[in-house]
Amino acid sequence: MNKSVFLALALLTAGATSAGAQSGPNPQEQMACRSDAGKFCAEHIGKPPQMNACLRENKTKLSDSCRKVVESRGG
Numbered sequence: 001m002n003k004s005v006f007l008a009l010a011l012l013t014a015g016a017t018s019a020g021a022q023s024g025p026n027p028q029e030q031m032a033c034r035s036d037a038g039k040f041c042a043e044h045i046g047k048p049p050q051m052n053a054c055l056r057e058n059k060t061k062l063s064d065s066c067r068k069v070v071e072s073r074g075g
Helices: 003-010 027-040 048-057 064-072
Strands: none
Touching: 027 048, 027 064, 048 064
16 A cells, blocks of 8 residues: 555545544554445545545445444534
């Protein structure tokens, strides 16, 4: 993965409204979604709001660990 994917994941929840989304994802959460972000949402790298929306839209296709992160972040 390149640095853009890492940055996108770091800002994954920038627009989320849940109380738990006030801080960015921790390193474990980033690792949980790194592969899924590249696989399903690569076109949104560098666009955190679109990446977040894409991961939510693809929630049923995500790995269990990434799905849990998305759900915990209001998705």
